[in-house]
Amino acid sequence: MVHIDQDDGFLDPAVYGDTIAEAYDGFYSSPDQTVGAPGTGATAADFLYARAGAGPVLELGVGTGRVALPLAAQGVKVIGIEASPRMLARLREKPGGSDLDLKLGDFTELDVPAASLSLIYVVFNTFFMLADQDAQVRCFTSVASALRPGGLFVLEAFVPDxxxxxxxxxxxxxxxxxxxxxxxxxxxxxxxxxxxxxxxxxxxxxxxxxxxxLRYVWPSELDLMGRIAGLELAERWAGWAGEPFTATSGYHVSVWRRPSV
The missing domain is CATH 2.20.25.570 (N-terminal domain of TfIIb)
Structure with missing residues (x-):
């Protein structure tokens, strides 16, 4: 059994981002790299665009803009929150990056007006960087508060194995x-x-x-967090192109809705 040094604590997401910022696009943009659920950043942007409504939308953990930039290019107003200053700096350097509304901070407590957003999304296991169940539940609750009635929360993550x-x-x-x-x-x-x-x-x-x-969560636990926050499961797919979610799926793209009434 491997020894785990408990004194190190849970890694701050800002440390992750600052460490990997310069190499991130190289790791996750090359053709032989599989990033999250099936589909590319453009396919994810298409999925989100179809559900964005009038906007604006918010990405939790926007990183270097792999999804936010193609989504914004389709005419959607995108707000991004990110814990790492270096990640945000990389994003601002890219074409279209300076046009996004970017905020530095974590996403357990969202600094946005209540009921102001039509869509909030978090991709590529980023939700799992919240250290414990309490923080993850707080995130769901903050998301529910920020969504308009009928608004959607989209989350992409691996299925624990x-x-x-x-x-x-x-x-x-x-x-x-x-x-x-x-x-x-x-x-x-x-x-x-x-x-x-x-x-x-x-x-x-x-x-x-x-x-x-990472503090991983099974889909059923995510659904419970959603119910605690007042959200209802609306969709679950195995990938961004709408592949059926089955017992053998390694990833899921899940969508929860804030009820209209």
Whole structure:
């Protein structure tokens, strides 16, 4: 059994973002990388555009704008909140990035007017970066307050698979490219539902480590959080193109609605 240093605490999402900001697009934009649920950033933007209504919409953990920029390019007013200053700096450098309404902060408490948004979304497991169940429930409650009646909350995340951890750990080769080797190392705490993950890149320039801690949640627990916040499940798919969600799906795109009355 691997030893987990409990003194390290849960990694602040801002640390994750600041550490990976310069490399993020390289990791998740190359053709051989699978990012979250099936579909590209453009496919996700199409899915969200079809549900955005009159807007505006809010992305939680906007990052470098992989989804926000193609969505805004379709004429939707996009607000983005992000914990990492370096991620926001990268986004502002991109074409269209300076046109977004960007806010620095976490997304457990949303600094937006009540009932002002038609759609709020969070993609690529970013919701799991909230440290515990209490923080995740607070996020759902804040989202519900910020949505207009009939507004939607869209969340993309993996379906937990505890079988992939042998004696509480998992090490995989993610990529081999020229002189570079990319490894994924993770340890699993099933009681706290936490994964401590480190991406390790070895190459001619030395060794780089990119840390990320996740508190994962099963879809059924997310549905309960939604009910606590006053939201109702409206849709669940296995990908952004509307693939059916089944017992074998590795990802889900779930949509909750704030009731109209």
């Amino acid at each position: 505890v079988a992939r951890y042998d004696h509480g750990q998992c090490v995989q080769v993610e990529r081999l490219a020229g002189e570079s080797t990319q490894l994924s190392a993770a340890v699993h705490d099933p009681v706290a539902q936490r994964i401590r993950h480190r991406r390790i890149v070895l190459g001619p320039d030395g060794v780089r480590t990119y840390p990320a801690d």
